[in-house]
Amino acid sequence: MSKRVGMEVSIAVSEAVKLADVDIVAAYPITPQTHIVEHLSELVADGDLDAEFVCVESEHSAMSAVVGSSAAGARSFTATASQGLALMHEILFIASSMRLPIVMVVANRALSSPLSIWNDHSDIMASRDCGWIQYFVENGQESFDHVLIAFRVAEDPAVSLPAIINLDGFVLSHVIEPHILLDEEEVARYLPPFRPVSRLDPDHPVTMGDFATPEFYLEVKKAQEAALRDSRAVIDRGWKEFAELTGRQYQAVETYKADGAEVLLLAMGALGETASVAIDRMRERGLSVGLVKLRLWRPFPAEDLRQALGDARKIVVLDRAISFGAATNPVAAEVAGLLYDAEPRPRIFNMVIGLGGRDVRVEDFEAILEKALGEDSAPGPVGEYELIGVRE
């Protein structure tokens, strides 16, 4: 039977990894991911999880190790953050091109320098084109659930792609929340054993990660891109069947009091919960504001988002990273591209918020939304954005 328990989100994530009965965990500890791998290490050491825990000397090796183990047909997990993800960068692309269904939790953290252990999305946005399925989770329950969902989808033979679960460092990873944990029997019904499309087997030799001449590389990339786009149907099925098991239904894009709102706020990750409090308060004051939450980042749910944004004339897009020197920041760039031919084209207010752990309060959202309410909806200058809270 499912039970409701209070535990730190990182510990709940580790318990989900245990329930997924992984064969290999290869990880290097880095703040704020540490509690996840520490707890997994304990589970393996205590005999509660029958898996190999590979203590590697760097994240580059951690990702390389799970590439090897996944290629050998082992269910493989790793977790990292910030500089660790940056060090993995090279191998991230190899994992997705080789179509290895590794699952990784990234406890999102700022990039150096100056060294910051605190939360933002600079790490994942620098690796966003790595070809992995990428989820953003909002609370502990979603984090726990998505470990199982991510394995289920990634290992589907029609997908066979790795997945990243983005979980905000500290503000989510280190908080204690109530979680409804699944039991082994429920997980067994949802997550079948890993049957790789092909695997390293001395009795049936194959070559993986080979080189390709210019006559061949293009077709490989096209096949990879098609697989990531087509994974969307399997992701939706994974969510649907998870809902049938648990009653918890997830979607690529979710809305909160968004119907008919004059201003919509688009958020990702843990900020969604804070933002929903601001929406409640402002709705009570009779203000026409709503919230749209983006749970799936890759493959990008373009059609869902277009529908969710609907007829709103003004959209506040939150970014948790700066794309230095770019026309606009990562999330705003996607949304602007998506709405290029919308008629009438809404005005986008791009707000970069909570960099390097700068606190984001309910009042901040209220101020941002009030400002957008007071502006007209004629498109503003291209690439204009506000860095919320910066001391001028």
Place this chain on the structure above:
Amino acid sequence: MTSKEKTWTWRDIPVGAVVEEPGNASEYLTGGWRSERPVFTPDHCVQCGLCYVYCPDAAIVMTREGYPDIRLDYCKGCGICARECFMSTFGLSCFEMVDEEEFR
């Protein structure tokens, strides 16, 4: 990449571009890369086998009689055999690298 794969569309690519046929690199003839050809002089050979050991493409096989046999379909003409040949110490290398143009 063999000629069969050159006709593959992106839909024909095995998942992850896995090469499902082991050892099919032998179908990939790299001899065309060569600009110099090693020409063997049997009279110099002491059957030491160093050329066989050093050849980076395994393009040299040893005959039953113990002499090197160069598989020109795979030899890229790097010249390592000529240089590493034991007899080159005495200026009597078994291999002379000859411009490929001379064989046209």
